[in-house]
Amino acid sequence: MKKRFGKDFYYALRMTLPVMAGYVFLGMTFGLLAKSEGFAWWVPVLMSLVIYSGALEFAAVPLMGSFDPIGALLLGIMLSARHLFYGIPMLKKYEGTKMAKPFLIFGLTDETFSILSTAEPEDGVNPSKFYVLVTLLDYIYWVSGTLVGAILGTAINLNLEGLDFVLTALFVVLFIEQMKTKSGILSGIVGVAASAVSLIAFGKTYFIVISMAMIASVLFAGKKVIDRE
Amino acid sequence: MSELQILVMIAILGFGVALTRFLPFLVFKNTKKLPKAVEYLGKVLPAAMMGLLVVYCLKDCNFGEAGEVIPLVISVAAVAGVHLWKRKAVLSIAVGTVLYMVLIRVIPLIAV
Structure with a gap:
């Protein structure tokens, strides 16, 4: 039983390695940006936990300067509209996922959708478990990246400019896989x-x-x- | 903003995103058999959306700036090339990303 889980976990980890690099880096950048804008460390972390959408979180930083709930709602829907098309291919795939379904839908980011709509679980791997592991790992990468950025702030001085290309590369690869x-x-x-x-x-x-x-x-x-x- | 206002703003932003993620599932919650049109979309949308995401990633590139365009074009081509050749996702992504990080530092020094 334990060995089985280790194998499933390793497979999901391998599938999400590029997301790990991209999310930890971008999450850190986001945490750093929010902190440099004068927010307390918990603000970006809570945003990553609750919103969990990189594009929107970056766009929301300037908006967080004044209280504008309507503006926030409109921005949230506008910038996330593409997610409407992510649910449709997953309707069938997520059919048997029971209790985990709300979490799987909550965590359906660009990257998680790309992987799960393209990849099939390995033979013998329970699909639900595979979906949950990939979704959970991606979520952990993003939140922990934000946490590190928000706490360390400018103490990090690594020149990693361009590492975000890892996500572009991921989409190019999955695009080719889809084309096949x-x-x-x-x-x-x-x-x-x-x-x-x-x-x-x-x-x-x-x-x-x-x-x-x-x-x-x-x-x-x-x-x-x-x-x- | 007060802490309470910040919390409200975060909740609303989260609600906006969650709405777009949950809506398709809520609409077809009680549908036993999906309509043919939806089933068809479910089959063809992943490829189309992956195409959209590739374009989405390139949207911030300043196409008048050689120092930005050249690294991007070469690295995307490298990812595609290596992937068509070896078909090992992690390899294609790693090669392309390292190449990109090197090129954005080197090309602006050379390009006029």
């Missing part, structure tokens, strides 16, 4: 093309929501060609 699936080639091309066009046409702030609408419309319009299974 039957219906993945065309839908992958749709994803890149729609996002690139809308980034150029509409700019950084709004392109995600517009890309999502474009992706969904093209995927439906091209269903006959794209759906090959």
Whole structure:
């Protein structure tokens, strides 16, 4: 029993190594930034525990200077809209996860979604356990990175600029893996093309929501060609 | 802001994110058999969203600046190349990341 768990844990750890590097580094950067903006150490840590979304947490730092609940809600929904599309592929996968389901959904970040929607658990590994381990490990990386950054502050003086590329690289790798699936080639091309066009046409702030609408419309319009299974 | 106000702000931000993560599951909570359209989306969305995430990661690059563009293009190509060749995720990611960290320090010194 113990040995079995060790093997499952090791597998999940191996799958999440790039996320570990990216989250610990970015979490530290976030903790450091919040501290340099004058917040107490527990503020960034609590944000990482409760919000658990890197993009939003960084964007929220300037917002935390004044009390603006409506602004916070709008920013939270706008910047997280892409998550609406992460649930759909996971509806089936998470069907048998019982008690763990709320936690799995809470922890469905870009990176956790990317890994779990692409990777299958190893033979003999209980899928639910694999999903929980990956989600939990990613959460621990992010929160502990934030904690270290918030406590040590500027005492850390390592020049690790560029380490965040590890997450870009992770998405490139998982994109290639997705392209190797039957219906993945065309839908992958749709994803890149729609996002690139809308980034150029509409700019950084709004392109995600517009890309999502474009992706969904093209995927439906091209269903006959794209759906090959 | 007072501590209470900070706590309220964090709770609201957390609620906003959680709403977007939980909504698909809440909508189909009691559905025994998913509609065909949703099942189809579930199958094709991961590849499309991975494409979106790749573009998302490149969005902050200043494309007029050679010192930024060159390291990014070379490193992304290296990740893709190594992955298509060996298909070992950790290897492709490690090679690309180390290369990127070196290039962003070296290229600005050379590029005019």
